[in-house]
Amino acid sequence: MSLLTLIVLLGFLAAAVAPALTSLLGRRVKFVLVLYPAGTFVALWLMVPQIENGNVIVESFSWVPALGVSLSFLLDGISALVGMIVSGIGALIIIYAGGYLRGHAQISRMYALLLFFMASMLGVVFSANLIGLFVFWELTSISSYLLIGFNHERLSSRAGALQALLVTGLGGLAMLAGFILMGMVGGSYEITELISRADVLRAHEFYPAMLLLVLLGAFTKSAQVPFHFWLPNAMEAPTPVSAYLHSATMVKAGVFLLARMMSILGGTDWWHYAVSFAGASTMFLGAFVAFYQSDLKRVLAFTTVSALGTLTLLLGLGTEEAVRAAMLFFLVHALYKGALFMVTGSIDHETGTRLLDRIGGLRRAMPITAVTAIVASLSMAGLPPMLGFLSKELLYEAKVQAPFASFLLISLGVLSNALMVGVAALVAFRPFFGKMKDTPKHPHEAPWSMWLGPATLTLISLVFGLLTAPLLGGLWNAAVISVHPEASPVALKLWHGLNEIVALSAFTVLLGLLLFWMRDRILAVIRPPAFLRALKAEQIYHLMIAGTLSFAKRVTAVFQDGLLRHYVMFVTLVVVMFGFWSLLAAGPIDLAEMSGGLHVHDVIIALVMLGGALMAAYSNSRLVVIGSLGIVGYGISMIFLLYGAPDLAMTQFAVETLSVVLFVLILARLPRIKDIVSNVVRVRDGVIAGLAGILLTVLLVIATAEPLSSRVSPFYSAASYLEAKGRNVVNVILVDFRGVDTLGEITVLAIAAVGVFALLRQGSKEGKP
Amino acid sequence: MKSVILSTVVRLLLPLILLFSLFILLRGHNEPGGGFIGGLAAASGWVLYLFAFGSAEAKRALRLEPLHFIILGLTLALGSGLFSVAAGKSFMQGVWLDAMVPVLGKIGTPVVFDVGVYFVVIGIVLKIVFALAEEEGR
Numbered sequence: 001m002s003l004l005t006l007i008v009l010l011g012f013l014a015a016a017v018a019p020a021l022t023s024l025l026g027r028r029v030k031f032v033l034v035l036y037p038a039g040t041f042v043a044l045w046l047m048v049p050q051i052e053n054g055n056v057i058v059e060s061f062s063w064v065p066a067l068g069v070s071l072s073f074l075l076d077g078i079s080a081l082v083g084m085i086v087s088g089i090g091a092l093i094i095i096y097a098g099g100y101l102r103g104h105a106q107i108s109r110m111y112a113l114l115l116f117f118m119a120s121m122l123g124v125v126f127s128a129n130l131i132g133l134f135v136f137w138e139l140t141s142i143s144s145y146l147l148i149g150f151n152h153e154r155l156s157s158r159a160g161a162l163q164a165l166l167v168t169g170l171g172g173l174a175m176l177a178g179f180i181l182m183g184m185v186g187g188s189y190e191i192t193e194l195i196s197r198a199d200v201l202r203a204h205e206f207y208p209a210m211l212l213l214v215l216l217g218a219f220t221k222s223a224q225v226p227f228h229f230w231l232p233n234a235m236e237a238p239t240p241v242s243a244y245l246h247s248a249t250m251v252k253a254g255v256f257l258l259a260r261m262m263s264i265l266g267g268t269d270w271w272h273y274a275v276s277f278a279g280a281s282t283m284f285l286g287a288f289v290a291f292y293q294s295d296l297k298r299v300l301a302f303t304t305v306s307a308l309g310t311l312t313l314l315l316g317l318g319t320e321e322a323v324r325a326a327m328l329f330f331l332v333h334a335l336y337k338g339a340l341f342m343v344t345g346s347i348d349h350e351t352g353t354r355l356l357d358r359i360g361g362l363r364r365a366m367p368i369t370a371v372t373a374i375v376a377s378l379s380m381a382g383l384p385p386m387l388g389f390l391s392k393e394l395l396y397e398a399k400v401q402a403p404f405a406s407f408l409l410i411s412l413g414v415l416s417n418a419l420m421v422g423v424a425a426l427v428a429f430r431p432f433f434g435k436m437k438d439t440p441k442h443p444h445e446a447p448w449s450m451w452l453g454p455a456t457l458t459l460i461s462l463v464f465g466l467l468t469a470p471l472l473g474g475l476w477n478a479a480v481i482s483v484h485p486e487a488s489p490v491a492l493k494l495w496h497g498l499n500e501i502v503a504l505s506a507f508t509v510l511l512g513l514l515l516f517w518m519r520d521r522i523l524a525v526i527r528p529p530a531f532l533r534a535l536k537a538e539q540i541y542h543l544m545i546a547g548t549l550s551f552a553k554r555v556t557a558v559f560q561d562g563l564l565r566h567y568v569m570f571v572t573l574v575v576v577m578f579g580f581w582s583l584l585a586a587g588p589i590d591l592a593e594m595s596g597g598l599h600v601h602d603v604i605i606a607l608v609m610l611g612g613a614l615m616a617a618y619s620n621s622r623l624v625v626i627g628s629l630g631i632v633g634y635g636i637s638m639i640f641l642l643y644g645a646p647d648l649a650m651t652q653f654a655v656e657t658l659s660v661v662l663f664v665l666i667l668a669r670l671p672r673i674k675d676i677v678s679n680v681v682r683v684r685d686g687v688i689a690g691l692a693g694i695l696l697t698v699l700l701v702i703a704t705a706e707p708l709s710s711r712v713s714p715f716y717s718a719a720s721y722l723e724a725k726g727r728n729v730v731n732v733i734l735v736d737f738r739g740v741d742t743l744g745e746i747t748v749l750a751i752a753a754v755g756v757f758a759l760l761r762q763g764s765k766e767g768k769p
Numbered sequence: 770m771k772s773v774i775l776s777t778v779v780r781l782l783l784p785l786i787l788l789f790s791l792f793i794l795l796r797g798h799n800e801p802g803g804g805f806i807g808g809l810a811a812a813s814g815w816v817l818y819l820f821a822f823g824s825a826e827a828k829r830a831l832r833l834e835p836l837h838f839i840i841l842g843l844t845l846a847l848g849s850g851l852f853s854v855a856a857g858k859s860f861m862q863g864v865w866l867d868a869m870v871p872v873l874g875k876i877g878t879p880v881v882f883d884v885g886v887y888f889v890v891i892g893i894v895l896k897i898v899f900a901l902a903e904e905e906g907r
Contacts (some may be wrong), residue, residue: 110886138833646801650793654809658894661816665901725865725875726798734803735879739861742882743846746889750839753893760900 003047004061004073004126008042008136011119013715015112022108030098030449032362033111037090038117044075044084051076052474054481058128058192068189074128077478078259082125082252084475085334089248090118092453096342097240099449100349114244118145119529121249125256128181130189133257134172137221140250141168147245148237160236163541167230168220170612175257181210182264187543195263202268211265214257215274222254222308225282226537227297232301239345242297243453247304248334255311255330259323259483266318272404275316282309284412287419291515292523296344296354300337303380303423306416307333310395313409315483317402323484327476328492332379332391335461339376339454343369346450347431352440356426367444370432377428379461381421381512382505387465389505390492392417397499412739414508421512422519429516467673468492481492513652532712537714569685572692579695609635617686620673626663647730772821774802779821786814794887795880804883808890815891817897824902835899840891846885849878 001512014036021027052056060072075083101107120143123136131560142165149161179189186194187206194201201207218224225230234246245251257277265271265567286306293299314326345456346369347362348354363370375386382392395417399409464472469491474585477489559570612631619625640649716729716737726732734742790811797803802803819827858864865877873880 562881639840647803647806650801650806651809654806654813656814657813658809658898661813661820662898662901667897668905669904723863725863725877726879728797728799728801728803730801731797731803731883733880734805735798735883736861736863739850739879739882741860742886743850746846746886749893750843750889753839753896754836757900762906 002061003043004057004059004075004628005061005071007043007766008073008119008123008126011040011115011122015116015119018110018112018115022111027098027102029111030094030109033115034091034094036115036566037087037094038298040122041084041091043699044080044087047075048080048475050480051080054485056482057190060128068128068183069131070190070367071132072190073126073130073132074192076125077475077480077482078256078280078327078725079482081479082249082256082474084121085252085331086118086121086125086249089244089334089338089453089457090114092338092342092456093240093244096243096345096448096453097238099447100238100240100345102447106150110147110238110240113143113147113150113369114240117147117250118247121253124253128191130183130191130194133191134176134179137175137217137257138169138172138252140245141165141172143219144234144245144250146167147241148234150238150241151236154236157236160230160233164234166545167227167541171217171220171227174213174220178210178213178217181206181213185210186264190727191260191264191633198264201264207265207268208270211268211270212681214261214265215278218254218257218261219312220254221257222251222312223282223305224278224309224312225256225285226540228282228286229303229435229538229541232298233304235295235297236303239297239341239348240715241560242339243302243338243345247337251304251308252311252330252334255308255315255326258312258315259326262315262318262323262483263485266315271273272316272318276313276405276409279309279311279313279316280409280412282306282417284309287416287423290423291419291519294356296347296356296359296431299423299427300344301339301355303420304333305339306420310413310416314395314398317398318484319398319401319403320480320487320674321394321401322398322486323663324476324480324490325391325398327479328387328391328394329485331472331476332387332461335457335464336376336386336388337378339372339457340380342454342457343373343376344448345721347568349450350441350446351443351603356430358437359431359439362443363432365436366432366445368451368455369446372451372650373426373432375462376454376458377424379458379465380427381424381509382417383509385465387461387463387468390465390468392505392508393501396504400501410504412482414504414511417508418511418515421468421509425513425516426519487573569688572688574757576688576691576695579699580691583695583698602639604636605638607641617682622663622667622670622673625673626660626667628659633659645730771848776821779817783818786817787811790814790887794883797883798874798880805890808887809894811887812891812894814896815895819898819902824899825827829900831895835896836890838888839896840892842885842888842890842892844885845888846882849881849885852878852881 002763015032018029018033021032025032047057049065050720054077057075058072059074060070065073094111097110097114098107101110104110117140120139122135124140127136145161145165148164149157151157182201183189185203185206186197187713188194188197220227231246231251235242237246262271266382283306286302286304288301290302290306293302311326311329311333314322314329319391339582342352346366346412347359348367351358351359351362373461378387379388382388396413399404401414402409473489473492476492480487485572492626558565609632612628612635615628616625616632633652637649637652637656640646716733719737720729721727726736772814790807793802793810794804794807795802797807815827815831818830822830853862853864854860856864861878861882863877863879865875870876
């Protein structure tokens with residue numbers, strides 16, 4: 001059965017038909033579209049028993065067998081867990097987006113992009129082949145770009161979208177390089193194969209390179225310091241997108257990748273230090289910066305950065321306890337952060353603002369939203385009986401038992417978590433208690449479609465917290481085992497009795513409440529933005545972008561000054577230079593080998609062509625030049641014809657004719673030759689052209705002096721009729737054997753034609769050709 | 770630069786050139802020819818028509834926008850490749866009908882692909898030539 005493949009492909013199909021369905025069904029379309037994620041969720045839920053004991057379900061289709069690339073999917077504990085998060089929250093987000101963007105003219109685009117993202121993300125999660133994983137990974141980056149820039153008429157949206165794409169795209173390329181290294185060393189791109197050869201990979205001299213490249217991909221995607229800055233800027237996206245991509249799912253792809261790679265690349269000192277260091281610094285920095293934000297969405301964005309840091313840190317530690325904590329926190333964070341983002345969206349939607357200073361006392365106007373936000377914040381703060389409490393207990397346990405720097409990690413962890421408690425209190429109390437404030441819109445409760453999602457997620461946090469073992473135990477243990485195969489299954493309990501960990505928790509909560517209490521006073525004293533501005537990682541990004549642009553501008557000014565004749569000159573010059581250079585490097589060439597008689601008609605054609613070329617070089621009349629070049633072209637066609645290449649000859653004839661026609665069309669618009677070409681220029685161009693001619697002649701002589709490799713030609717001649725049912729080998733190669741190349745070529749030609757058209761249009765608009 | 774002789778001759782020649790281009794296209798599998806050359810030949814016919822009657826008239830006679838030829842051609846080419854996938858082979862592996870079709874000969878996805886190339890080439894040449902001709906007229 002190929003259920004996973006079906007799930008992924010259906011998602012792309014759903015995305016493709018979403019716009020048409022929306023115009024057909026109007027507002028009710030969300031009930032149809034939600035069937036895809038909901039169905040996926042149920043299917044995965046039903047599959048859980050099959051994988052609970054560490055089984056792996058694999059499906060594979062050959063894709064590019066010559067390169068060892070296959071479209072293969074696998075389902076194990078972690079992919080089931082993440083797949084269910086993606087599809088479950090996805091279903092709620094579709095409903096939520098329907099309410100949030102109600103009446104928006106482009107809501108169909110939102111649905112299509114959300115489904116497109118969903119399918120790509122499920123592709124990442126299920127991929128069992130590194131190349132397949134990379135392709136889906138890039139698709140998530142692209143859908144994220146399109147979704148952040150959803151309000152594309154706003155400059156800040158476009159800038160945020162582009163920044164996210166550039167940062168994650170750069171990481172993605174690095175990751176691809178890392179994957180290729182892994183494939184080279186491990187001899188396969190299949191993840192299961194690579195796991196069995198993990199020792200070879202870890203011992204190889206390329207190991208540090210491949211690890212760092214893959215980590216670069218994971219860190220950019222999961223917004224680890226110093227690449228974290230794109231995530232807060234991605235908050236330009238409509239809130240359903242922020243809730244879904246930029247808190248619950250896409251940004252976790254990096255963490256997911258780390259978990260996947262752990263059984264292949266993990267367990268070394270390189271891994272421990274690089275991953276833990278990035279994670280720990282991100283964890284603390286995110287929590288710290290979140291604390292003094294004033295925009296509710298940015299507050300949540302930075303706490304997401306911090307949570308991603310925590311997950312990264314746990315996977316960096318890589319112990320059994322750490323993996324347990326990571327797998328639970330993965331789910332916990334998705335649940336509460338998704339809910340809180342949706343709550344923020346509702347507040348923004350109903351009051352018209354999400355600045356903390358401008359909202360307050362909303363509990364009467366928005367009771368359901370208020371309760372949801374408060375309960376979700378309990379989970380964020382890690383208080384019982386929420387699932388968040390459990391995950392924080394495991395987190396502290398993992399840090400206490402960390403193999404290195406345990407004390408430092410605990411101090412950082414407590415501080416970060418205290419800040420998180422403070423922020424949770426901020427999110428739970430600021431908007432809903434205190435005095436009613438004057439908001440741009442008169443506040444009232446959000447429609448059902450907009451509280452259903454957050455309320456459901458929060459309810460799950462609560463129910464799972466109370467009934468963890470029966471509901472979640474199997475899936476959670478399976479996820480742990482899929483990341484850390486030696487781990488033994490344990491039972492999740494809400495209450496472990498009084499021990500040092502509970503004491504740490506209590507201390508954290510007290511410290512967090514104190515921070516919340518003192519927030520205004522703390523901010524008044526230290527004013528962090530001022531001193532943080534100096535070391536903002538984002539500055540590096542801006543410097544790099546500006547540097548690239550100005551470098552490109554300078555290079556362009558030198559080599560592409562807008563005069564076509566100079567472009568041709570530079571291209572020819574470079575070819576001549578490198579051509580002769582490689583000829584000289586190759587050593588002495590024996591030209592005496594040249595043999596074979598010349599016929600009279602060969603000589604005549606050559607002389608005619610030579611005459612044409614000289615005429616073109618000396619004439620001052622455009623018309624004569626064009627005609628002379630036509631003579632040269634027809635001469636070449638004649639030679640093709642005489643030496644048995646009728647296809648080439650026919651094409652050459654047609655192309656020559658059409659180029660003369662094109663020239664004639666623009667003839668009147670070109671400046672007179674005398675006005676732009678001095679004698680010095682003529683000599684210079686003559687030398688370059690002559691050198692190019694000599695180079696080509698020498699190359700041809702060398703090529704023909706070598707005995708022709710005789711395997712290609714007979715193969716095509718024989719296979720042409722048998723396999724492709726055609727006797728014209730040239731054409732069969734074009735449309736069949738090398739058909740993909742031809743497809744690429746005609747696509748490029750089509751783009752070139754559109755480009756020519758656009759250039760001409762632009763020229764005429766500016767009033768010059 | 771309207772010339773009665775040219776326009777009369779072109780009126781008669783264009784159908785012949787187009788027919789000839791189809792002939793080149795279809796014989797391409799076994800004899801010299803194919804979609805690329807056929808497309809160039811057909812495009813040359815239309816260019817001749819343009820010289821005789823002007824770009825507005827040529828566009829009217831062509832009925833379709835050149836861009837639509839490009840779209841049609843690319844769709845046919847890509848579709849022929851995907852058809853093979855749907856038929857259970859790998860992308861762009863030839864799928865052939867067993868029966869011979871009168872006039873056309875053997876029919877298979879490579880032939881459809883070649884027809885796609887034919888249309889793309891016509892579209893590209895005409896797109897550029899029309900753009901230049903209009904530029905000229907301005």
